[in-house]
Amino acid sequence: MAALPDRGVPLSTLSPKFLHTNSTSHTWPFSAIAELIDNAYDPDVSAKQFWIDKTVVKGELCLTFMDNGNGLNHETIHKMLSFGYSDKVAVNGLEPIGIYGNGFKSGSMRLGKDAIVFSRSSSSSCVGMLSQTYLEMINANQIVVPIVCFEKKNSNQFSVRKKDEASLRDILRYSLFSTKEELLAEINAIHIPGSQQETGTRIIIWNLRRTSTGAPEFDFDKDRYDIQIPSEIYETMQDPSQHPNRPNSYIPESVYSLRAYCSILYLKPRMQVMVRGHKVKSELIAKSLAFIRKDHYKPIFVKKRIPITFGYNTKSKDQYGIMMYHKNRLIKAYERVGCQLKANNMGVGVIGVIECNFLDPTHNKQSFIESDKYRKTMTNLGIKLEEYWNEIRYRRKKENPNDTVPVEDAMKRPDQNWVQCDRCLHWRKLPDGIDCSKLPDKWFCRMNPDPQFRSCLVEEEPEDSDDDQPSYRKTYKQQEREDRRQQEQKMQLELKHHEERRLNSLKKQGEALGRQHENLVQQLNQT
Amino acid sequence: MAALPDRGVPLSTLSPKFLHTNSTSHTWPFSAIAELIDNAYDPDVSAKQFWIDKTVVKGELCLTFMDNGNGLNHETIHKMLSFGYSDKVAVNGLEPIGIYGNGFKSGSMRLGKDAIVFSRSSSSSCVGMLSQTYLEMINANQIVVPIVCFEKKNSNQFSVRKKDEASLRDILRYSLFSTKEELLAEINAIHIPGSQQETGTRIIIWNLRRTSTGAPEFDFDKDRYDIQIPSEIYETMQDPSQHPNRPNSYIPESVYSLRAYCSILYLKPRMQVMVRGHKVKSELIAKSLAFIRKDHYKPIFVKKRIPITFGYNTKSKDQYGIMMYHKNRLIKAYERVGCQLKANNMGVGVIGVIECNFLDPTHNKQSFIESDKYRKTMTNLGIKLEEYWNEIRYRRKKENPNDTVPVEDAMKRPDQNWVQCDRCLHWRKLPDGIDCSKLPDKWFCRMNPDPQFRSCLVEEEPEDSDDDQPSYRKTYKQQEREDRRQQEQKMQLELKHHEERRLNSLKKQGEALGRQHENLVQQLNQT
Numbered sequence A, B: 001m002a003a004l005p006d007r008g009v010p011l012s013t014l015s016p017k018f019l020h021t022n023s024t025s026h027t028w029p030f031s032a033i034a035e036l037i038d039n040a041y042d043p044d045v046s047a048k049q050f051w052i053d054k055t056v057v058k059g060e061l062c063l064t065f066m067d068n069g070n071g072l073n074h075e076t077i078h079k080m081l082s083f084g085y086s087d088k089v090a091v092n093g094l095e096p097i098g099i100y101g102n103g104f105k106s107g108s109m110r111l112g113k114d115a116i117v118f119s120r121s122s123s124s125s126c127v128g129m130l131s132q133t134y135l136e137m138i139n140a141n142q143i144v145v146p147i148v149c150f151e152k153k154n155s156n157q158f159s160v161r162k163k164d165e166a167s168l169r170d171i172l173r174y175s176l177f178s179t180k181e182e183l184l185a186e187i188n189a190i191h192i193p194g195s196q197q198e199t200g201t202r203i204i205i206w207n208l209r210r211t212s213t214g215a216p217e218f219d220f221d222k223d224r225y226d227i228q229i230p231s232e233i234y235e236t237m238q239d240p241s242q243h244p245n246r247p248n249s250y251i252p253e254s255v256y257s258l259r260a261y262c263s264i265l266y267l268k269p270r271m272q273v274m275v276r277g278h279k280v281k282s283e284l285i286a287k288s289l290a291f292i293r294k295d296h297y298k299p300i301f302v303k304k305r306i307p308i309t310f311g312y313n314t315k316s317k318d319q320y321g322i323m324m325y326h327k328n329r330l331i332k333a334y335e336r337v338g339c340q341l342k343a344n345n346m347g348v349g350v351i352g353v354i355e356c357n358f359l360d361p362t363h364n365k366q367s368f369i370e371s372d373k374y375r376k377t378m379t380n381l382g383i384k385l386e387e388y389w390n391e392i393r394y395r396r397k398k399e400n401p402n403d404t405v406p407v408e409d410a411m412k413r414p415d416q417n418w419v420q421c422d423r424c425l426h427w428r429k430l431p432d433g434i435d436c437s438k439l440p441d442k443w444f445c446r447m448n449p450d451p452q453f454r455s456c457l458v459e460e461e462p463e464d465s466d467d468d469q470p471s472y473r474k475t476y477k478q479q480e481r482e483d484r485r486q487q488e489q490k491m492q493l494e495l496k497h498h499e500e501r502r503l504n505s506l507k508k509q510g511e512a513l514g515r516q517h518e519n520l521v522q523q524l525n526q527t
Ligand SMILES: [Zn+2]
Pocket: A421, A422, A423, A424, A425, A426, A444, A445, A446, A455, A456, A457
């Protein structure tokens, strides 16, 4: 079984069974879908749009994923179908998410047994296949990945290189597509309607995972513009030990609705995701909160302060906790910390948003690797959140001493209104008082009341540089200090009074003694 | 980069970076060590003993793992250093644990950057190396795994096959061992003292993982016969969201002590584990409980009933929950279910033991893959546990109505006393009344008071066949039914009395009317 490369040392090889093994880290199916979205989002592909849909090919239910990025050639498709080749680097300051070089394999093989990739780059049109069924049928003892590239000869004639012929034969025999023309038709489908761009990648996954009852693991019928995890599954999906105190009614929508999950998947969304043909409205979580305060966390192992945005969820007081991102990608959602883990109302309704680039995500990007860095971070987030909670309660009490409604139960509106342009994808701040729910479904920069940002050509309003910005003032702490000072003053005053009283009584005793003495003297004088 | 095998289709290849990626699923270091133990435990190796130790080689701190199993040859070492080749099958009814063919890679590369394997089988002596440092230094773009086999020529002369020469060169250059003689010395160290057997495998891992402060992730000093996770790490190790209500004092010893973890790693231990030279006392959890009741779970997707043993922890009321095994291997420990997840005292102190071979463990074997099967199982375990809790409380109340001490707080002793023979590893039941803590450290069958099982040659006492055994009688349910019946009887009696009273009063009314009537008749007669 050993293939000896030039060095004369055996290669470590891959068993077909490893495809399943490797996919088991995605226990939650959206975690697998997110891997495919990440791949398109990353700077090497840098797609502006991403489509997720279901389709039926020759009677077989399929999931499809398409991006309008740069497309792949023979070499990059081969890396995509191999393990651990992520030579992704930051492009124009955009950091890649896919650092493990395993997203496509683990993600696609979690969703179904077989996947085929169609891609058109500026230089070529290629098809690659990663199929467990194929490997079983040919009795493979290593993972082979048929890859074929089409070369345009003239007009609509495409030729296949000699060395790809075996791959073409296997793809036509073992995929859902049985002629070269069917493959070319799928490549042509990568053309984005209404756009000049013709590069991009299209992934079709079939033999989709099913539950033990034989039903697909997704519900495509409940909402025709969404892909949902059926309620009987998501209601008990989360490991009960993980959220013992979270009744089902508090399960965040993002747990079972792909549309909701996609809306918060990126901290600063730069790619439009379409689920079943309809655009996902991205949510800038940190900007949708009420009573926003900016705090910072300065770990000893990181040079810079890490900004944290705290605020109250304006939509539901039951969804709260920390939104933890890593290189712009959501890792943990609504992760409760500190006082939120205790059986009281402290921290209820409070959301924190932090980008923890200094931590390492786990294999499935749904958690961070347990390390002392991670543990310190979680402890610290708990402390900061409690401070925020105290601060807001103190401020409200001070501003309106008679208000007995807890903050989390009061009506709240986001501190700021932000809207995304449907053409340039820039985010624009709207003036206070505008009701965002009344904006048109498609909004463009030219509708902006603020003339400064009324064109798609204008860059986004620069974010406040986090370096310059101070953490919010924890006034409740000043109050606490003030309270302590007053308490001390009061005690000193009491001490003084006490001393005075003692002096007084001594004085009176002295006077009484004096009088007695005088009486005695008088009596003596009289006798 | 493509190597084309016979079929003419490109191979999927492995990047050296994948070694790290693939190891990240083991967030908890004992999870990585357990993989190495599993490999020796599995029927293809079927070691009787396994040694875990630390050592220092040329100034470098190392972990060592050694078994006295069948040993490996060139081909099996190559599979061990490749991905997904688990052709393990059941031997004599013993099912293999390692189903993924990834344990050695993910486990060893989690513990350190580099590993070397020495093995002696009946036919050969081989050395293989999986080293991230080596791959970095030779600038490899695929994972290569040097493997060398030594052939005995005469007396103490060993020769190396031509095709292994390049591997030998790289091992001597990039491992901690720089001469052939040093390698052979390590192979010779596989000889087990006091035993005839000379086959086995010895793994040395170096460049051990360190924390951000540069300290090793293990504490070797706190207990010289244990390998522990330092307290500042384990105290906050578990994801706080996973066990929000579990104060640190309730962290099971198995979380931070390798010795304690090894003692419960297998449901029915058949291999002796030595941590730093001292034998680990295996614990038969299901047999160490008090008030044991045998229940069953019959999932719709499994033909047979699955036995569950419930009982009270006799050592600590704070460690409770379900011990979930899979093919004899512990997957989840102290997993709280049902009423144990609520903020009351229900289910406190109760342990359940179940072997869930019908579920699929995750990649790191620390959890099960989320599926509807898993969810149904957890729900059902919650119900069964609550029934057990009700039953024991009811029984105690009935037997001793004046006892106000809750079961979980009362002194308890295990229902049965079991001890393992140090020679044959058989488990023997001791008569009631024997205090196990007073047994000698080394116990042998010949010390058994029961003459029937007083020899190592005698097989273990057969377990009660679970198929024949009924689930325990849930007498509290009978009581509930009885209570309901009495309630109904009482109501019927009341209804009857009510009816009687009504009849009586009607009768009296009738009589009164009768008397009035008679009076009237008399008056009429008189006028
Ligand atoms: Zn615009």
